[in-house]
Amino acid sequence: MGTLGRKDLLDLEGLTAEEIGMILDEAEAFREVGLRPVKKVPALRGRTVINLFFEPSTRTATSFHLAAQRLSADVLDIKVGDSSVKKGETLLDTVATFEAMDLGVLILRTAHSGSAAFVARHSRASIVNAGDGMHEHPTQGLLDLFTLRRRFGRVEGLEVAIVGDVLHSRVARSDVWGLLKLGARVRLCGPATLCPQALAAVWEGAFPGRVRVVHELEAALEGADAVQVLRIQLERLQRFLFPSTREYSRHYCLTSARLRGAKPGCLVMHPGPMNRGLEISGGVADGPQSAIRGQVANGVAVRMAVLHLLAGSEEAA
Amino acid sequence: MNPDAPFPGRAEAAPLLITGARLIDPAAGVDGAMALLVEGGRVAALGPGAERRAAELPGVERHDAAGLWMLPGLVDLHVHLREPGQEGKETIASGTRAAAAGGITTVVAMPNTLPATDSVAIVELVRAKAREGGVVRVLPAAAVTKARQGAELAEIGELARAGVVVFTDDGDGVANAELMRRALEYGAMFGVLLVEHCEDKALSAGGVMNEGTVSLRLGLRGWPKAAEASYVARDLVLAEATGARVHFAHLSGRASLDLVRAAKAKGLRVTAETAPHYFALSEAWLAEHPYDTAGKMNPPLGSEEDRLAVVQALRDGTLDCIATDHAPHGGLDKNVEFDQAAFGILGLETSLALTLDVLVRPGRITPARAVELLSAKPAELLGLKGVRGTLAVGADADLCLVDPEEAWTVDPERFQSLSRNTPFAGRTLTGRVKRTLVAGRWVYADGRGILD
Structure with a gap:
């Protein structure tokens, strides 16, 4: 050992x-x-x-x-x-x-x-x-924490938004546990079908008040130090979880305009592989705030x- | 003649006098110390009359049961004996031995066998196996639809004429509402008991445990209790429209119980059972034992609110019976990832002890109510009022003796069942079956096991 x-x-x-x-x-x-x-x-x-x-x-x-x-x-x-x-x-x-x-x-x-x-x-x-x-996907969670710590010098006190299909995401579960243990606060964001309010109760016992569920991306981004965008899987359409990729991207695609609502310099992460134009715009993915390539190296x-x-x-x- | 009479061809047992026990027989309005005399497989006399008659008879076996409770043999409406088809999990012989060890003297065998029990030929096969190797009485249930496919009615009339009382596609509900309507109308002609497995498969699809905080934490696909309640609601509407009676199997959720309570208040002919795990456990068990497949069953363990609602419904009469849903599975089905594991747990050998430990000892229900739930009411639903579920004079001499104070620890390795899948392993329960009598013969004695 x-x-x-x-x-x-x-x-x-x-x-x-x-x-x-x-x-x-x-x-x-x-x-x-x-x-x-x-x-x-x-x-x-x-x-x-x-x-x-x-x-x-x-x-x-x-x-x-x-x-x-x-x-x-x-x-x-x-x-x-x-x-x-x-x-x-x-x-x-x-x-x-x-x-x-x-x-x-x-x-x-x-x-x-x-x-x-x-x-x-x-x-x-x-x-x-x-x-x-x-x-869970613990090494992804660890590399996300590592990426945040390298950028901010700490994880404690950060406000981190996780956006997308949180319900089905092993990345999100590992991220949330890691972030909470290191002292960050988390906003989970997505449509109620993919990010139900009931999720907050998972962490409420151990970390009261530290996880919030919101359904509007703008609210999730406001004051955020970092945002993790999750991949949308198209097979979710068959289980009636959202109406169309078009409607999803209208509400939840992380665009440059929306990103301006976050803290200046808000770090953008995505565990990959990305659906450009669906959950994240190409401009944001390749933009100066993106840590996506650094995540891979880390x-x-x-x-x-x-x-x-x-x-x-x-x-x- | 009872088609399920055990021990054919054996010499009649000697008369038996049991003394010293507290007889709890709510169907007869009896609760008190009383002697009981068995002759010819039936209850011949009670109280001082039993003692007087025993003194006149030659060769009476006497059994001192001082300090014990004497209950009418338990009647279990919901047992998967797995034979024919899955004899590696359980056989009629092993399953009835497990029943005897649990104080259960009549079991209704579920028809989701391989092939499904949907014809008189298979019913007769089950009965023959029960006569050969069974130690308690077996009443085969038959499928509502041919091969349990939910497409065409099984030959309910012929099966009913052959003595089948319970019809169910258990494991599945009758999903087609028109077919369910017709089954109710048609079955009512024969006075049969239609038992519904309530699960809307569109809502439960892919689910492996109750939808809630625990499923969200473990990342297991949730199964909302609405899958049960919406089905109950549909069947209540159909029962009202047809005037037929319907019985709900293994109810587990608060919403379903609220619907049944309201339907009973309206006077509908509806009855319902739950299983011991739904009043003894909640999804919290899976939070404490993550991914342990011993906690996977259909319907899944509910929230604590659901569990408390089940206890309340047992108290207030919304629920009529406790039935085990004994569902044996082997290692290939259970020693796998949670998603892949089979649904179901054992129940026969822990049902009475869980009822006594979880419900009677803390005063949630009285001992008499426990006997109603485990014996009198299920016997009545089977059309056996006065014959089973009671120890009145003339009734079948099926009974169990119970030590209400004895604590024991559940050890699946000591089960009579061929399978070991139980979430109660290691749990200490107070209340133990000491002896079981079927048709005037001892079939089980604690410490000695099955008495062949």
């Missing part, structure tokens, strides 16, 4: 502010590594890291792969159509097969909430949740930190 003192990274709900701080500090050190001509350190030499993705992903899978490679681990990418693993027993069998190959870390993405925790209970390997259904450093803290030996640190 690495210096984090945990076997797995399953969610940000279960981490303390100190643990999150430790990961972000470590990521800062690894960010330096990324700037060197030789971007490798031997921290995970001889360890096996497997990327097991049951949902298509380019950026997260690549980011984890690069992170593991830069730590000198042996990395395997396995992409499975969800149809081939219908039963969890088969998922457990798959994991057991990898364990027989001296698996060190399993990076897992599935369409099912709780699947990372489920596998973690049945496996000796370290499990890193790379997105489980609608539950992702590698944060994932190196996570892998190292979970699975790296103490002396290699």
Whole structure:
């Protein structure tokens, strides 16, 4: 077990502010590594890291792969159509097969909430949740926190808006837990079907008054230090969650004009991939306030930190 | 002749005198210490008369039940025995053993078998298996529609003539309102009990737990209680329009119960059951045991408001019965991700203890009310008033002896059921079944297990 003192990274709900701080500090050190001509350190030499993705992903899978490679681990990418693993027993069998190959870390993405925790209970390997259904995507949350901390020097006291399909978003859940634990305040914004008022109650017990749900983008942006724009998935149309992409963009597309309603210099984030013109305008995505490319670069450093803290030996640190 | 009479071909049991127990029999208006004499599988005499008659009879077995409660055998309207078709989860033999261990002496076997129980041939198969290997009485229910497909009526008349009383597509409701209307009208001719599984599948689609704060936190797809209540509302309208009686299975939500209460006040012929988990647990269990598939059932555990409404409805008569919805599943169905897991939990071996522990001990309901809910009322709904659900003279000698003070810890490894899926594992309950008698024969004794 690495210096984090945990076997797995399953969610940000279960981490303390100190643990999150430790990961972000470590990521800062690894960010330096990324700037060197030789971007490798031997921290995970001889360890096996497997990327097991049951949902298509380019950026997260690549980011984890690069992170593991830069730590000198042996990395395997396995992409499975969800149809081939219908039963969890088969998922457990798959994991057991990898364990027989001296698996060190399993990076897992599935369409099912709780699947990372489920596998973690049945496996000796370290499990890193790379997105489980609608539950959490903790390394995305961490890289968003890292991006904010680099820009503002702190997360505490920030006003952060999260806009879009919050209901179905694992990114939003991880972001909110991380932001609250580090002392920020959150406005969740979207139509009532994708961002119901009932969401606020999830965090009300642990962080009273720190999460607000609003349905008007202008209200969410007013006084915001940063805004995270979520990807809209077109299959939501089939479940009657909004009438059309046209109407959605009229109400919720982050445009330059709307962004002027936020604090000057409000940081714009998007976990990608973007639907330009639907949830975010091209001008904002590519504009001076956009941190979107920086998020991607920070992702590698944060994932190196996570892998190292979970699975790296103490002396290699 | 009872089509569900157990133990065919066996020599008649010796007369049995049970003394010292507190007999709680609300259907007969009895609550007090009283001896009971069984002869020929029926209750022959009670009180001093029983003692006098026993003194005259040769070979009477005497059983001292001092300190125990004696209840009419429990009648469970809602049990999935899984046979034919899914014998790895449960069989009629194992399921009836589980019932006996829970003090349950009559079970209504749900027809969502493989193939569905929608014909006299399959009903007879279930009855034959019950006679061969069953230790309690089994009443097979039949499907309302052919193959439970919701498209055409099953042959309700022929099935009713063969003795089937309960008709249900349980696992699904009868979604087509016209078909439900016709089922009510047609079934009423035969006096059958139509049991509805209330779930609007457009509203529940994809849902795996109650929609609310916990589902939002865990990122699990929510299933709103409106899926149950809107269905109840439709069926109440149809019941009123047809004048037929309807019975609602496993109600779990406040809104549904409010509708049933209002319908009863209007005089509609409507009855309803709930299951023990809906008064014992709420979605908070899943907050404490995230993604634990032992907490996944259909309908899902509701909010605390729903749970309290269920308790209130059990008190005020809105709910008529407690039925287990015993739904055995094996590891392949439950040791998987929450989304993928089967719906349903075991119930037979914990139902009475949960009722006593959660409802009777804290004074929410009286012991007599518990017997009404678990035995007298379900027997009446099956058309067995005076025969089951009571220990009046002449009634079937089906009973259980219960120690109301004994605390025990639920250990699924010790269940008679073939399956282990219960959220109550490790929970300590006060109130324990000590013995179960069916048709005058002991079938279960605590510490000894099933008495074959």
